[in-house]
Amino acid sequence: MNDDLLILRLAVQNSLIGCVTSELRAVYVKIENKIIYFKMVFDGEISDYWYETGSEIGTEIVSHFSDYSINEDFIRKDYPEKLDYPEFICLYKRYEL
Template structure:
């Protein structure tokens, strides 16, 4: 279990390099059986490029987990300062720094 968890987190974090826009608040992930789900949470309406980047990240993760593994992405909008935790998947791969004191993302 820990081997899969570590491999998944490292795979997602590597795939996110160069794919994080200022609108991306968080990326969480999980696996069940041989199915992997990636959840991308955006602040504001995701742009076409955000959808494209999420697909590329999912494809790069899929390359690290060959068949019979499958990778699905879930893209959600959750505007700051709404709490990210209720819809989060089990593993956190990325979380944007947000300052509650100023009310602005940092």
């Protein structure tokens, strides 16, 4: 694993501490061409809390990288719809039966 990916994983997981609510289903990331792709998947309507908090998390993540930009994506995908993003690394996934 390269250093940027390791730093990204730690930055995302650290940024999520104390923020996760029941509607957050999963968090995915990938790095490509100096762009961090940050995808948050929600069950139900995405609240104002998450639009604001998600942007703050994105800002905190990209602050660990001097020459990268971030692409934030907030997606509604209600349970039991399958989560399938094979090109991304899953850093958080809520427990679902």
